[in-house]
Amino acid sequence: MATPIFVTAASIAAELHQAMLEAKGLALTAKNARALAVRAGSKTVGFKAITHFIDELASDIIRQSQYINEVSEGLSQQAVSLWRASMAAEKFDWIAQQHEHNLASLQSAMQQSRQQKEQLSQTLSRGLRELEQQLEEGDKHIRTANLIATSSKVEAASAGDFRNQLEVIAHNITDTADKIRAHLSRARNLLSQRQSFA
Amino acid sequence: MLATTLYEDGDHRWIMFGRDPHKTEGIIDTNQYLVQSGNQAILLDPGGIELFAPMLSAVLKFVRADQITHLFASHQDPDIISSLGLWDQALPNARLYSPWLWEGFIRHFGMEKIEYCAIPDEGMSISLGRIQLQFIPAHYLHSSGNFHVYDPKANILMSGDVGAALEDTDAPLWVDNMSTHIPKMKKFHQRWMPSNEAKIDWIRRVRQLDIDIMAPQHGRLFRPPFIGEFLNWFEDLPVGIAIR
Ligand SMILES: [Fe+2]
Ligand SMILES: [Fe+2]
Numbered sequence: 385m386a387t388p389i390f391v392t393a394a395s396i397a398a399e400l401h402q403a404m405l406e407a408k409g410l411a412l413t414a415k416n417a418r419a420l421a422v423r424a425g426s427k428t429v430g431f432k433a434i435t436h437f438i439d440e441l442a443s444d445i446i447r448q449s450q451y452i453n454e455v456s457e458g459l460s461q462q463a464v465s466l467w468r469a470s471m472a473a474e475k476f477d478w479i480a481q482q483h484e485h486n487l488a489s490l491q492s493a494m495q496q497s498r499q500q501k502e503q504l505s506q507t508l509s510r511g512l513r514e515l516e517q518q519l520e521e522g523d524k525h526i527r528t529a530n531l532i533a534t535s536s537k538v539e540a541a542s543a544g545d546f547r548n549q550l551e552v553i554a555h556n557i558t559d560t561a562d563k564i565r566a567h568l569s570r571a572r573n574l575l576s577q578r579q580s581f582a
Numbered sequence: 583m584l585a586t587t588l589y590e591d592g593d594h595r596w597i598m599f600g601r602d603p604h605k606t607e608g609i610i611d612t613n614q615y616l617v618q619s620g621n622q623a624i625l626l627d628p629g630g631i632e633l634f635a636p637m638l639s640a641v642l643k644f645v646r647a648d649q650i651t652h653l654f655a656s657h658q659d660p661d662i663i664s665s666l667g668l669w670d671q672a673l674p675n676a677r678l679y680s681p682w683l684w685e686g687f688i689r690h691f692g693m694e695k696i697e698y699c700a701i702p703d704e705g706m707s708i709s710l711g712r713i714q715l716q717f718i719p720a721h722y723l724h725s726s727g728n729f730h731v732y733d734p735k736a737n738i739l740m741s742g743d744v745g746a747a748l749e750d751t752d753a754p755l756w757v758d759n760m761s762t763h764i765p766k767m768k769k770f771h772q773r774w775m776p777s778n779e780a781k782i783d784w785i786r787r788v789r790q791l792d793i794d795i796m797a798p799q800h801g802r803l804f805r806p807p808f809i810g811e812f813l814n815w816f817e818d819l820p821v822g823i824a825i826r
Pocket of ligand 1: 657659724743
């Protein structure tokens with residue numbers, strides 16, 4: 385059975401909300417890493433430079449997650465309106481099959497509900513395409529996160545006494561990137577399932 | 583959906599809808615009423631969302647959609663008005679008369695186009711075509727903001743959940759024997775009606791009205807002498823007793 389689109393959109397919004405929380409955690413990790421790198425001095429210059437990228441990446445992900453979240457919540461709301469218009473249109477069609485009596489007096493309501501249904505379906509399709517693009521964008525961020533994690537590990541290896549602590553941070557980055565990737569891919573899966581527009 | 587004409591005088595009529603043979607299992611059977619005068623009509627307690635399509639279909643056999651200018655919801659219950667979101671699509675120019683107390687709640691059923699006309703606690707009259715209808719206070723019977731509808735020309739009182747009985751959908755339309763009918767009303771009134779004081783006050787006011795038909799929202803309708811017998815029985819019935 386196809387999932388009602390308002391359920392899908394709300395679920396996507398929830399996934400992106402989780403991704404955003406993870407990204408906030410990532411920003412905190414970047415902050416800690418920078419503090420540590422400052423204390424460690426010359427041996428961790430490379431790491432310090434990386435923290436800047438982590439920070440930037442985290443705020444990119446936060447901004448994007450918030451945007452996708454907004455878009456999907458809007459879609460969910462529109463989908464509920466569409467469901468109502470479709471339900472009314474369906475009931476009117478049923479009535480038209482029962483008898484012809486005074487049916488003309490229902491014409492304008494019937495036409496309006498059909499029009500509204502048409503309009504909302506179009507808006508929804510556009511919104512869904514936009515969501516798809518945004519989620520693809522999100523995948524790019526994940527690839528960047530993985531690159532940063534790899535370089536962090538390399539830098540950690542040459543950080544002497546601070547090696548262990550920096551390795552923990554590098555591990556944190558990988559871990560968070562994995563979690564965000566999982567949320568994004570769940571969101572994409574939800575989007576690729578068969579949608580019922582009403 | 584069965585339709586029965588209760589009263590007809592020229593273009594002034596009362597039609598009752600109910601006893602729907604296709605009703606979904608498990609939902610309580612309800613009576614809906616259409617009052618028409620000339621080019622205007624009002625639907626009294628239009629019913630639940632499940633009933634919308636059969637109701638509108640049945641109503642169109644009597645009036646055009648644009649003639650349904652008014653809706654009335656005696657109180658906020660789902661069996662009364664959960665169909666509102668769909669009527670809103672069908673009758674964008676209609677006005678809904680309902681207790682002021684419930685406006686913020688009833689709007690949850692979905693209402694973008696229909697206009698909410700709040701009935702004040704003391705009730706009010708409206709004109710419909712060439713007749714006047716009175717919204718009579720029936721607070722706490724059972725809802726804390728609740729009205730009945732009285733038509734002083736047809737002498738009909740739509741009494742909402744007062745006089746309601748739980749019966750099979752194929753039950754006869756009219757009460758014909760109080761002693762067999764009372765068991766079908768007793769528990770309903772004792773459990774749903776919370777206030778003996780409100781009950782006594784309502785009975786006192788209703789006894790002053792000229793009533794040929796008392797038409798509840800569930801079960802059979804009353805004609806004299808059963809209207810008087812009902813009022814006497816209700817007067818003696820202790821209500822709001824679930825805590826005992
Ligand atoms: Fe009720
Ligand atoms: Fe009821």
